[in-house]
Amino acid sequence: MPLHLRAGPGDVAPIALLAGDPARTIRLAGALEGARLYNENRGLVGYTGQHHGRPVSVQTTGMGGPSAAIVVEELADLGVRTVIRLGTCGAIAPSVAVLDLVIATAAVGADGTTRQYTGGEPFAPVADFAVTRALFESGESVSRPVHAGLLVSQDAFYRQPESWEAWRRRGVLAVEMEAAAIFTVALQRGLRAGTACLVVDRVDDRSSWASDDAIAEATADLIELGLAAVERLR
Template sequence: MTGDSENPNSDVQYHLEVSADDVADTVLLPGNPERLEKIVEFWDDHEIRAHHREYRTATGTTDGTPISVTSTGIGSPSAAIAVEELARVGCETFIRVGSCGAIQPEMDVGDLVITTGAVRQEGTSDEYVREDYPATADYEVVCALVAAAERLGYDYHTGVTMSADSFYAGQGRPGFEGFEAAGADDLVDQLKDANVKNIEMEASAIMTIANLYGLRAGAVCTVYANRETGAFRTEGESRAAETATLATHLLAKMDAVKRAHGAERWHAGLALEED
């Protein structure tokens, strides 16, 4: 039991400094606080609701659908805090919006990766649940992200992501003065052979925690680098933001169709007309 001084159920959350009135049901989760400005460019309107540490939150609308964004900083520990505190003020759907390194040769810089599941190489989710618990994306979120990418005409890939805690050693990169972690020399090859699509640092924790709490989560990332081909360019960042924004609107429409048909979950028999 925690004392009153550490009560996590306060109306205003300790790290994010948001309350239930500050956020929508669906929240986009970029790492970089500066990415927030690039995300809200695709909205109809927005208002900054909080900014504390690495956590910056804005809420607005897209095609009439309420939407929020909260930056998480780099890595799963801070992303987990964001999911925890956003869940406590009523958020139900989380979409990571970020960048990644691809490890399959056919993937180009600027392509999107829509995560269906993740290798939990980060340690944060291990503190929540046994290590063989799967990190899976909610299939409704995946469907909405795929539909959004299709409508926008962006090249995308779906599949398994690996989430690491370290940008350097944990992703098979050399550290200071050429330091190499154990197993670093063949890490990327092993992942590639297992048909893992990309590497990033937050998705598996976000999805694991959301699953544990009965919430929806997924991830869409823009490829900045291909570890197989050696290509590296910071381009296409806005594609993930635009795709996640449209997916939020599509999820709201999917939820409305489910309610109209008395369906618990989205399925192929339900139609979603284009606007």
């Protein structure tokens, strides 16, 4: 049994949807049939249920790369083969608006966890192509704009770096905290991994933060996107 996810053989499905926020995990579990709690240790709530007859797990990662990496490592030990993060992000590119959805094709590892996994050497944490394609094709059915491209993963949520403009020039769409670490662990453990995020603000305008009601409504589309992608994956 893993140290943090107190689950055993057969408790977790081969495919898992990941959320940083346990409240989002609980909401994801509510979209499954027969969801059963398999972990609540350390607040990392996890459930396994069915979606159209297919076993699916939903698992909290907590905030940031270190916690997300631990969770993905332990999910791999429990037999998970595909992970899809359904999270939130802040827009960097002018073309990306608050409450849009962003699907990551890759994530710049500007976080400590990714650097530690790679020894600080150059590395490209990319998403799995099949998972990314399933997310993007599923995005055609949701009622808001969907973008696909590059994220940057950083550790310091409240830092306002002068580098936003540099990331913008490099074609980065949005910033979040976990995707690079998740992709890095997945690549090293032989898992398929993808990420789709709801944009909740713009990094250059903290007053742009979406209201709780707007985020809750848009999260329904994020969940729909993730579950539709699960249906497309085999």
